[in-house]
Amino acid sequence: MHAEEATHPSSPGSPDSPHDHNHFRKVLGNFPTSVVAITAGMPDGRPEAMIVGSFTSVSLEPPLVAFLADRSSRTFPRIREAGRFCVNALAADQEVLCRSMATRGADRFAGSSWQPSPLGNPVLDGVVAWIDCELGEVVEIGDHHLAVGRVHALRAESDKTPLLFFRGGYGDYFSSTSLVLDRLVGW
Template structure:
């Protein structure tokens, strides 16, 4: 509380009162995340996808990555059943693709060009990079599943900047002198 008895929005608060979920989302929205499409194919060859903003590397030895899937997801059980998936790092110019792939009930691959990964998962055209995985472990955490994958193949596809999610919106907010330096010295 501030000196007037009200809550100061810039002061720290606990998460024990009603309305905490909205505050939690508002504050954590200040942490930018990359946007990825998790893709797989079903036994009948039909591609499936889900959009997530929670992809991360986990381990170098063995090579592991992870993402979080909401427990209410209708697509995650299909990915789990397939036992393999490809993480497609969407490029900053793929917001429309992202939004169409996030739409429930639609044919998310209608008119979307892709190639099969070494494991047979869709690699979307125009992505920044992709990582092909076998599902290693699923852990239930809160209202999400943590899906850990063993990396089997990966590739950086383009020098485009990634699509980011920040403060409730999509964009290309990444601007860094280190990117310019990297291109100049060839790192």
């Protein structure tokens, strides 16, 4: 191996076009995502929920988070109307709940228990953590809405591992020596 080859990794070849939707999904499926339930308490007293795999922190000062909602979603307009939402980080043992809440037309809260957040949004029992938000800015980006939330309250509920979506399936794929280190140093 030449010195130049050692410092510059070889090219992975010609990239494929991102315009092939199936190929795009397949490649992006190699990036694991956490699975969260976005819940909202509605003025009529009925709770709403949707499942997303695109949640992120945005800012520490002020504390902001965001998620992406498909523009074809029938639930997001109701959550937007509520003006508030709660992000529920689902635990690895909540796949059945996840699938139920992702089903169109179903009673998404059937068989689940929850408590109201400080803002009145559903906090699902058994989650890893939750973040209660007031809805801030909503921006149309491509075929999605980027919803930014101003964090009002938050709590880590358990030491369970999170539910992840990876290569088209749900599971608890994460194991890391850093988790052992985190417990030793008190994270």
